[in-house]
Amino acid sequence: MPAAKEEGKRLKKRYAVFNFDGSLAELKGFEVKRNGELQLIKIFQSAVFEAFLGGSNLEEVYVSVARVADHWLDVLYAHGAGLHDEELIDLLAERRSMSRRLADYGEQKSTSISTARRLAEFLGDSMVRDAGLNCRFVISKQPEGAPITDRAIPLAIFQPTLFPRSISALLHQSPFSIIVNPLLIQTTNLMHLLDFASTHAFYAQAETAVRRHFLRKWLRDPSVSSELGFRDILDWAYYIERLNSTIQKIITIPAALQQVPNPVPRVSHPDWLLRRLAEKTDTRRQTRLTDMLLPGNSQKAESHVIDIEDIADDTKLEVYTFLILSNSIHHQWSSCLKLESN
Numbered sequence: 001m002p003a004a005k006e007e008g009k010r011l012k013k014r015y016a017v018f019n020f021d022g023s024l025a026e027l028k029g030f031e032v033k034r035n036g037e038l039q040l041i042k043i044f045q046s047a048v049f050e051a052f053l054g055g056s057n058l059e060e061v062y063v064s065v066a067r068v069a070d071h072w073l074d075v076l077y078a079h080g081a082g083l084h085d086e087e088l089i090d091l092l093a094e095r096r097s098m099s100r101r102l103a104d105y106g107e108q109k110s111t112s113i114s115t116a117r118r119l120a121e122f123l124g125d126s127m128v129r130d131a132g133l134n135c136r137f138v139i140s141k142q143p144e145g146a147p148i149t150d151r152a153i154p155l156a157i158f159q160p161t162l163f164p165r166s167i168s169a170l171l172h173q174s175p176f177s178i179i180v181n182p183l184l185i186q187t188t189n190l191m192h193l194l195d196f197a198s199t200h201a202f203y204a205q206a207e208t209a210v211r212r213h214f215l216r217k218w219l220r221d222p223s224v225s226s227e228l229g230f231r232d233i234l235d236w237a238y239y240i241e242r243l244n245s246t247i248q249k250i251i252t253i254p255a256a257l258q259q260v261p262n263p264v265p266r267v268s269h270p271d272w273l274l275r276r277l278a279e280k281t282d283t284r285r286q287t288r289l290t291d292m293l294l295p296g297n298s299q300k301a302e303s304h305v306i307d308i309e310d311i312a313d314d315t316k317l318e319v320y321t322f323l324i325l326s327n328s329i330h331h332q333w334s335s336c337l338k339l340e341s342n
Helices: 040-051 056-077 085-092 111-123 161-171 190-194 199-221 236-257 271-281 314-341
Strands: 017-018 024-028 093-098 132-137 152-154 176-180 183-187
Touching: 024 040, 040 190, 040 236, 056 236, 093 111, 093 183, 111 152, 111 161, 111 199, 236 271
Parallel strands: none
Antiparallel strands: 017 024, 093 132, 132 152, 176 183
């Protein structure tokens, strides 16, 4: 454990060691300790290892671990129902640190680079000028068909405390419209705008307007409304696939290789594993030549050479005499067949 998702590939240096009291003694190579991994994956793995100690046989063990997998799958399929936005963000947000300045990456593409560039649009270039920038982002379902690197949305867009700075950045780009008590004011002058900064109504409207402006740009969807929430933009299929991949490696593929039915039916087996399972259960399948040449009993065959100590043993002498005569007859018979064929 765990098994690789690719056929014929083995994962090395990944294992879990338990103490006799059920506590986890050592964990090697799993995402639960990896920086930048989804908190959802870390929590799932922490819980699933304990579940491997449940049950009295192999089938019951996999029933125990399947309960953990089904719980977190239910959370994703229900789009986080029952969780506050802050809790859901903690589960699904990805964290990446930029080891260099954004300008040093040039035209390279990655989710963290895309996030940093969008933070520069949103908060100003000064926020991403230095190395060591910590990027927190989620993956959106839009633009449809775009690579994941183009669908990274910085979480700062959902944090109201950053909006006064983002409003200034937006005003330097284009005329800005806001509604205040409830007058419509058109302005490109930052000083005029700051005159209204003390009112709560202004910030409420500005928050929504700034978020809508950037989300329309990043999602490439001009129909994005002010009511669009955090859950509405998430690519839930992406996060389900991330969890499915971990479940396959830790639960479903090892179960199949141990002849245990899939304990998590919502997570399908890869094609190569389905093919292998079908071959094992197909009674009409023709036996392969390679299967017939598999090594048999590794024990060495008994030597027909008589030991000098056994010469006086009449019983063993008779056996060896029979074997010698049998080999001689077989050799003569083989020679006759060769002569006839010639």
